[in-house]
Amino acid sequence: AQRVTQPEKLLSVFKGAPVELKCNYSYSGSPELFWYVQYSRQRLQLLLRHISRESIKGFTADLNKGETSFHLKKPFAQEEDSAMYYCAFAGGGSSNTGKLIFGQGTTLQVKP
Amino acid sequence: DAGVTQSPTHLIKTRGQHVTLRCSPISGHKSVSWYQQVLGQGPQFIFQYYEKEERGRGNFPDRFSARQFPNYSSELNVNALLLGDSALYLCASSFATARNEQFFGPGTRLTVL
Known part of the structure; x- marks a missing residue:
């Protein structure tokens, strides 16, 4: 079955520390992977996607x-990075209908 | 552009009732997807519509249905509400389907008593 696993519900780090939010997926083909972020009282928004190979924030x-x-990695965490992060997956190739499968999410808390 | 809009913001219903949630996509977007987000979990895919046709359906009972109108707005209908239907319902729009970024609305918070 297609599944996304984010093993940590909460990750707490100090400002300036490195961050790594883990995401594992189960899919036998070539997937499209995304990271979405939700800041407090804001809507879910795309942070980055693997096919673009960009560095965002x-x-x-x-x-x-x-x-x-x-x-998902960042060498030096900032307080404004505190948010809920979701890893999401879409089946690649001809099976990609745009349907997203999300992990359970990881809350990143960056302490001053 | 205000982005994806959803109405209502909040809704309280009782078990057995019916509910209709509405979504207006970003101008120019032709695809709308619906997700259910139960507290503490990630969004779960319900439906995707493109050009008024259903393109994908998640693992939800037949009590859930949706449609897309000629102006690309969409409705999600849930019949015979259960307590377990209490969740945040998210709408996302995209220009097309595969390989198109999905833009999410603020959601409708449904509480079933």
């Missing part, structure tokens, strides 16, 4: 097909 994520992972 200092965050990067690399798709590792061998480990079926798409971890």
